[in-house]
């Protein structure tokens with residue numbers, strides 16, 4: 001692309017200032033790079049695009065974009081957070097689709113940049129409220145993971161969401177594509193893994209299984225706590241990744257009982273049952289050895305195990321802390337944004353609206369953790385109505 005446009009502003013090394021032209025915001029990151037966030041760039045017509053002006057070479061770069069992209073709005077504001085990400089606030093929208101993070105130099109972005117050898121950015125949606133860290137549940141085939149997770153989802157539908165994995169295994173009779181798994185061709189899945197779309201993957205019982213970044217994002221974008229049902233290898237990968245989670249291993253009361261359950265379920269051939277039982281030994285060994293899992297639960301009596309699981313997740317009093325989504329507020333098109341320490345102040349000019357006045361929202365960034373898309377969560381906020 002050609003010359004730098006005339007409207008690029010001077011360098012604002014503290015990153016607090018933004019300048020917009022139409023629906024574009026211009027952010028200088030350090031001395032070398034200017035991010036132009038708006039309609040143009042690599043966004044499709046309906047999403048916010050990003051392009052980067054490299055001052056040292058006077059060249060425009062269109063980065064590879066990870067994560068779910070925000071849809072275009074009539075206007076937005078943007079502000080630099082801690083030098084590694086930009087907070088983008090979509091105007092004329094409500095808090096469930098208002099705060100977006102553009103990760104420009106987080107650990108995840110640096111990792112992907114090194115892997116691809118080209119410029120990378122990553123979007124993630126800011127969910128207002130106490131977003132709780134994902135729950136990883138592992139255990140041998142037939143131990144009752146699916147049964148326990150189904151109970152949790154049924155009892156707390158507003159609180160938990162299931163990360164739908166991809167797998168190359170064939171669906172069972174009762175399984176629906178997109179609900180239990182995304183059933184996928186091996187070649188397609190291998191390509192997606194190569195393209196960095198997976199948080200983790202593993203070969204289990206002769207098939208490929210994996211958690212896509214998007215499958216976790218879909219849940220966290222709803223403000224729900226994500227549950228991952230993954231094998232021990234997957235749990236180890238997640239442990240090693242930047243995704244913070246609580247790790248729970250479900251253990252059978254005995255090997256004989258495991259075999260009985262697996263046979264009683266009646267979903268596998270004899271050959272598949274034998275393979276799963278062989279693998280179960282190693283899984284139980286690894287799962288119960290120290291260091292990987294935070295907690296082990298024995299699933300002997302189902303109700304007792306379920307109660308213990310709820311206890312671990314802070315739900316033992318039976319109270320459904322129904323949702324993480326707090327009060328929804330509207331951020332108008334006209335607003336200003338500033339940053340003081342770990343607080344973002346959004347001052348809304350409501351003069352042109354039905355109920356004129358000024359409202360100030362304060363977003364608390366202290367609970368935001370760095371890392372991959374899907375991790376930039378947990379905004380707390382307070383509303384200071386200045387009517």
Ligand SMILES: Nc1nc2c(ncn2[C@@H]2O[C@H](COP(=O)(O)OP(=O)(O)O)[C@@H](O)[C@H]2O)c(=O)[nH]1
Pocket residue numbers: 137138139140141142146165166169200201202204205209210211229230231232233234235
């Ligand atoms: N690493 C990894 N393992 C997965 C994933 N999804 C499912 N698994 C694991 O794959 C194994 C086989 O799952 P499945 O075929 O549904 O059989 P089941 O264990 O008998 O329910 C189980 O240990 C699951 O926890 C995933 O996304 N990643």
Ligand SMILES: Nc1ncnc2c1ncn2[C@@H]1O[C@H](COP(=O)(O)OP(=O)(O)O)[C@@H](O)[C@H]1O
Pocket residue numbers: 139140141142143144145146147148261262264265299300301302303305
């Ligand atoms: N505590 C339990 N006691 C007896 N049967 C159980 C218990 N937990 C689960 N089951 C049964 O065992 C079988 C395997 O459970 P499932 O949830 O499919 O296991 P996983 O998802 O770990 O493979 C199912 O038929 C389920 O109804």
